[in-house]
Amino acid sequence: xxxxxxxxxxxxxxxxxxxxxxxxxxxxxxxxxxxxxxxxxxxxxxxxxxxxxxxxxxxxxxxxxxxxxxxxxxxxxxxxxxxxxxxxxxxxxxxxxxxxxxxxxxxxxxxxxxxxxxxxxxxxxxxxxxxxxxxxxxxxxxxxxxxxxxxxxxxxxxxxxxxxxxxxxxxxxxxxxxxxxxxxxxxxxxxxxxxxxxxxxxxxx
Amino acid sequence: xxxxxxxxxxxxxxxxxxxxxxxxxxxxxxxxxxxxxxxxxxxxxxxxxxxxxxxxxxxxxxxxxxxxxxxxxxxxxxxxxxxxxxxxxxxxxxxxxxxxxxxxxxxxxxxxxxxxxxxxxxxxxxxxxxxxxxxxxxxxxxxxxxxxxxxxxxxxxxxxxxxxxxxxxxxxxxxxxxxxxxxxxxxxxxxxxxxxxxxxxxxxxxxxxxxxxxxxxxxxxxxxxxxxxxxxxxxxxxxxxxxxxxxxxxxxxxxxxxxxxxxxxxxxxxxxxxxxxxxxxxxxxxxxx
Numbered sequence: 115x116x117x118x119x120x121x122x123x124x125x126x127x128x129x130x131x132x133x134x135x136x137x138x139x140x141x142x143x144x145x146x147x148x149x150x151x152x153x154x155x156x157x158x159x160x161x162x163x164x165x166x167x168x169x170x171x172x173x174x175x176x177x178x179x180x181x182x183x184x185x186x187x188x189x190x191x192x193x194x195x196x197x198x199x200x201x202x203x204x205x206x207x208x209x210x211x212x213x214x215x216x217x218x219x220x221x222x223x224x225x226x227x228x229x230x231x232x233x234x235x236x237x238x239x240x241x242x243x244x245x246x247x248x249x250x251x252x253x254x255x256x257x258x259x260x261x262x263x264x265x266x267x268x269x270x271x272x273x274x275x276x277x278x279x280x281x282x283x284x285x286x287x288x289x290x291x292x293x294x295x296x297x298x299x300x301x302x303x304x305x306x307x308x309x310x311x312x313x314x315x316x317x318x319x
Numbered sequence: 320x321x322x323x324x325x326x327x328x329x330x331x332x333x334x335x336x337x338x339x340x341x342x343x344x345x346x347x348x349x350x351x352x353x354x355x356x357x358x359x360x361x362x363x364x365x366x367x368x369x370x371x372x373x374x375x376x377x378x379x380x381x382x383x384x385x386x387x388x389x390x391x392x393x394x395x396x397x398x399x400x401x402x403x404x405x406x407x408x409x410x411x412x413x414x415x416x417x418x419x420x421x422x423x424x425x426x427x428x429x430x431x432x433x434x435x436x437x438x439x440x441x442x443x444x445x446x447x448x449x450x451x452x453x454x455x456x457x458x459x460x461x462x463x464x465x466x467x468x469x470x471x472x473x474x475x476x477x478x479x480x481x482x483x484x485x486x487x488x489x490x491x492x493x494x495x496x497x498x499x500x501x502x503x504x505x506x507x508x509x510x511x512x513x514x515x516x517x518x519x520x521x522x523x524x525x526x527x528x529x530x531x532x533x534x535x536x537x538x539x540x541x542x543x544x545x546x547x548x549x550x551x552x553x554x555x556x557x558x559x560x561x562x563x564x565x566x567x568x569x570x571x572x573x574x575x576x577x578x579x580x581x582x583x584x585x586x587x588x589x590x591x592x593x594x595x596x597x598x599x600x601x602x603x604x605x606x607x608x
Contacts (some may be wrong), residue, residue, distance in 0.1 A: 129528075131528060134529070148529060148608075151527070151529060151608060152528065153522075153525055153526070153527055153528075153607060153608075154525060154526040154527075154528065155522050155524070155525045156524050156525070157524060158522075158523060158524050177605070177607075177608050186449060186450065186451060189392040189393065190392075190393050190394060190395075190446075190449070191390055191393055192388045192389070192390050192393040192395035192396045192399075193386055193387045193388060193389070193390060194387075194389075194390045210386060210387060212378050212379070212380075212383035212384070212386045213378050213379030213380070213383060214377060214378055214383075214395060215323075215377075216393070216394070216395060216446075219320070219449060219451065219452060219601070219603075220449045220451050220452075221451055221603065222450065222451035222603060222604040222605055223451075223603065223604075223605040223608055224603040224605060224606070224608040225608055228379070233379030233380060233383075234379070297520075297605065298520050298604060298605060300450035300451065300604060301450055302450070316521075316522045316523065316525075317520045317521060317522050318520060
């Protein structure tokens with residue numbers, strides 16, 4: 115079993131939006147829509163601090179399709195347009211999509227949208243057109259902070275590959291298991307990982 | 320979430336059709352109803368067709384309806400199966416009525432009809448129960464559809480009976496019970512929707528550089544008492560009270576030509592307002608993207 119995914123070292127992310135912008139360029143994402151968005155989380159007052167600068171902390175969070183283990187978007191799709199591939203990614207067969215938008219409603223992260231022009235739903239494909247040729251997803255290869263890493267989650271995130279060919283386990287600072295986070299799981303099993311060491315993860319994991 | 324008018328009409332009208340047919344089956348089970356059965360069946364089928372046509376307009380193109388439905392885990396597919404089964408039961412009901420000399424149908428068909436009505440309501444409600452949308456992911460959402468069927472069905476049958484001068488024994492009690500069930504279940508779902516905002520993902524402080532002028536999403540603002548939800552809430556509460564009072568007055572006075580119509584329309588208004596609230600409250604769990 116393979117589960118292709120992206121791991122982001124949030125301590126390395128500088129919030130430059132290169133991932134978001136490059137994704138839009140390479141995938142032709144319409145104006146106003148995003149397959150990959152970078153949110154600034156914070157500044158959040160540190161626990162026990164004054165509540166004012168410098169007792170605050172901030173991180174950047176890249177949100178995209180989480181290519182879930184048990185994707186609700188796939189189970190609600192009446193035509194199997196949304197489907198899970200053997201490589202673990204969730205893809206949309208646009209020729210089958212009827213535009214009912216139930217997948218949009220069922221996504222806990224709101225990362226899907228209806229392309230009004232084409233009348234079909236779209237979202238991050240994990241750059242299938244690139245990865246099929248052995249390349250990295252555009253958001254990974256364009257990450258100037260060396261924060262984004264791509265690989266098979268089943269093989270462990272240490273084996274994920276970065277833009278210059280290094281492995282995550284060899285390149286980034288040490289981290290422990292409890293410093294690896296995922297977005298809120300409501301039974302869908304998100305597959306993307308976020309590493310953050312000394313800042314408090316906001317929200318529910 | 321943007322209000323999906325076709326889906327609002329679809330669910331409300333299907334609950335209405337299920338309510339009428341369910342009432343007919345209950346009457347048939349008790350060997351009551353008589354001459355009201357056929358006009359009520361035509362009304363039920365017509366309402367089902369209106370709901371069915373409405374949902375087609377939810378798709379980006381009506382012809383997408385023929386794009387290969389069939390994924391069985393999908394709520395839409397399950398709804399489609401339930402609708403087809405109910406339509407088959409209606410056809411059987413019609414044929415049995417035409418064959419019968421005293422406007423009765425076999426008891427087994429009445430039981431099958433009631434079961435299929437419940438199956439349709441469960442399938443319809445269940446297809447909207449998604450963990451991603453806290454305001455929808457409750458069994459009370461499903462039960463609110465049952466409430467809608469309960470209030471609209473007996474009232475419509477009572478109205479048809481009165482309009483055609485047919486006395487239907489015990490329809491008043493059914494209408495009062497239906498209106499009361501709807502009031503309780505609709506109110507319960509409204510409370511559940513209001514309580515759902517505690518489930519949202521909250522970061523307290525964040526900034527979305529792609530929407531710099533948009534205020535931070537605050538789960539506390541996802542409330543029935545704000546914006547469009549408030550208007551729908553007021554309408555729904557008034558409608559469910561009107562339906563209940565109308566059913567009581569109808570039972571007391573027996574003037575179902577007036578009160579049957581009032582209760583059925585109030586029930587429909589309540590159902591539509593509740594569905595509109597579903598969309599105005601339909602924020603995704605991760606409401607920051």
